[in-house]
Amino acid sequence: MKKLPKLGFIYLDYVLRFFDHSNFKGWPNKIEEVVYHWKNDKQRFIKEVKRKKIDILIGNIPATAYDTFVEISKELPHVRFVPSLQSQFSNKSKQNVTLFCKKHKLNIPKTKIFYDTKKANKYLQKKAKYPQIIKRSYGPSNYGGYYVHKVDNYKETKKLLDEKKYIPIYTQDAIKLKDNGDIRVMLIGHKPVCAFWRYAKKDEWITNTSQGGSMSYNNIPMNALELAVQSSKAAKAEYWACDIAICKNTGKAYILECATAFAAFPYIRDWIGQYLMWDFSKGKFKMPHIPIYSWQELGKIDSSLLRTLRHIGFSKYKPSFDGEWYLNDLDIGFDMQEVSKSKDSDFPEPIKIKTLQKNFDKQKKSDDFDLKKLNLNNASLTDIMTLYAMQEELAVEIHDYIQENIITDSTDLLELESVDEQMLKCWDKSLDDMRVDINCVEEHELIKIKGIGKKLAKLIIKHKKKLKGFNSIEELEEIEGIGKNKIKQLKSRFKIGV
Incomplete structure (x- = not known):
């Protein structure tokens, strides 16, 4: 076999990992790992890649590191x-999605991007057709629908923009969605391998499953798949995902989002790994065989089980002689294929505005002034997504955790496998004092606090009633079984008053 290229995974501190070695099952050589540590780590990262003699670096780059990695790629x-930095252009911002779609004449809702707030307000007051969808274009927490807003009139728009201070102001005509849902299509080698409807909750409009939307793998219209394939080919992306709206009135398909960064069950990441091994080995490894619409059958499996399945394969259908003659003459789907090499000219130039940095600085000062620290115990998913370098899957995991537990110190989150001490250091400045007022807490709440069992909870409530309220945390020492070591622990859990 011809010498295989040296592979390496790009990992970044605080960012969930899309791939690991298990997704590249059967690759005979060691796959290196190179971790980018943010801040001034560019030169060290470049030296490590060179030292390890890596030929191919695999992994998505978050929006906040995109420009840095463009510079890194020039020095390597x-x-x-993989994916190419060019194909990750759309990952950086909503604005880039729009620029990309316009360059390649892909259907998108009517979109306006303003860096001048006066011009934006004039358009939104006098010309915009409501309802409008206003989105935050840039930022580390761009996904999950957390910064997407629907406004029905200018009064709502003005209130939203005064509160959020988004720069640029990114606004789209709202598409009247068929069945109150949109479609997520995932592609590998330009072939759709998974597609599903995402339906909004009753009386809601946002369809993201992380915010309560539901899913269905059935009845995906062909024009949605065709538009997704068209955009994947334009991006020259090894793997790709699109969110597509189907207009209720016209049936026309529109791209809402597209990117190489998306949430996917492990078996889909396995398919991507298999496809990439086929690509990297020039066909020595087999290309994955994934029949079109196979997602309808897989979708019948309960999602809690489906998310645990790995390396799913399909046998190839072998028809009779007559059937083979018929099928050879029939175009029944999309072929998985090798991706063309990206060029800078494939992608639009980002908008260059002289006042952009000034606007960002102005917004940053305003945000710093208005900054409110976060108490995770009453935080929404949107709140959690604002934490530094937060990713959607981790935000959902934390949100689920706080439904069953009361967090009194950020270190409680270390019980989650995805959280480490470095993350906590980054988040601590944004987190409020989460200790619980011992005079206001009830017994059923006490047992949700780390280190407090049912027995101790009963004793604390009993002693609180006896004292008619605690005057100091030290009074907990009066409870039988609480010694000096335990009181130290409890001081990090409780406080008196606000």
Whole structure:
């Protein structure tokens, strides 16, 4: 076999990992790992890639690191990035999605992007057709629908923009959605391998499943798949995902979002790994065989089980002689194929505005002034997504955790496998004092606090009633079984008053 390229995974501190070695089952050589540590880590990262003699770096780059990795790629001209930095152009911002779609004449809702707030307000007051969808274009927490807002009139728009201070102001005509849902299509080698409807909750409009939307794998219209394939080919992306709206009135398909970064069950990441091994080995490994609409059958499996399945494969259908003659003459789907090499000219130039940095600085000062620290115990998913370098899957995991537990110190989150001490250091400045007022807490709440069992909870409530309220945390020592070591622990859990 011809010598295989040296592979390496790009990992970044605080960012969930999309791939690991298990997704590249059967690759005979060691796959290196290179971790980017943010801040001033560019030169060290470049030296490590060179030292390890890596030919191909695999992994998505978060929006906040995109520009840095464009610079890194220029200093590593012989290293192939997968996905290419060009195909990750759309990951950086909503604005880039729009620029990309316009360059390649892909259907999108009517979209306006303003860096001048006066011009934006004039358009939104006098010309915009409501309802409008206003989105935050840039930022580390761009996904999950957390910064997407529907406004029905200018009064609502003005209130929203005064509160959020988004720069640029990114606004779209709202598409009247068929069945109150949109469609997520995932592609590998330009072939749709998974597609599903995402339906909004009753009396809601946002369809993201992380915010309560539901899913269905059935009846995906062909024009949605065709538009997704068209955009994947335009991006020259090894793997790709699109969110597509179908207009209720016209049946026309529109791209809402597209990117190489998306949430996917492990078996889909396995398919991507298999496809990439086929690509990297020039066909020595087999290309994955994934029949079109196979997602309808897989979708019948309960999602809690489906998310645990790995390396799913399909046998190939072998028809009779007559059937084979018929099928050879019939175009029944999309073929998985090798992706063309990206060029800078495939992608639009980002908008260059001289006042952009000034606007960001102004917004940052305003945000710093109005900054409210976060108490995770009453935080929404949107709140959690604002934490530094937060990813959607981790935010959902934390949100689920706080439904069953009361957090009194950020270190409580270390019980989650995805959280480490470095993350906590980054988040601590944004987190409020989460200790619980011992005079206001009830017994059923006490047992949700780490280190407090049912027995101790009963004793604390009993002693509180006896004292008619605690005057100091030290009074807990009067409870039988609480010694000096335990009182130290409890001081990090409780306080008196606000």
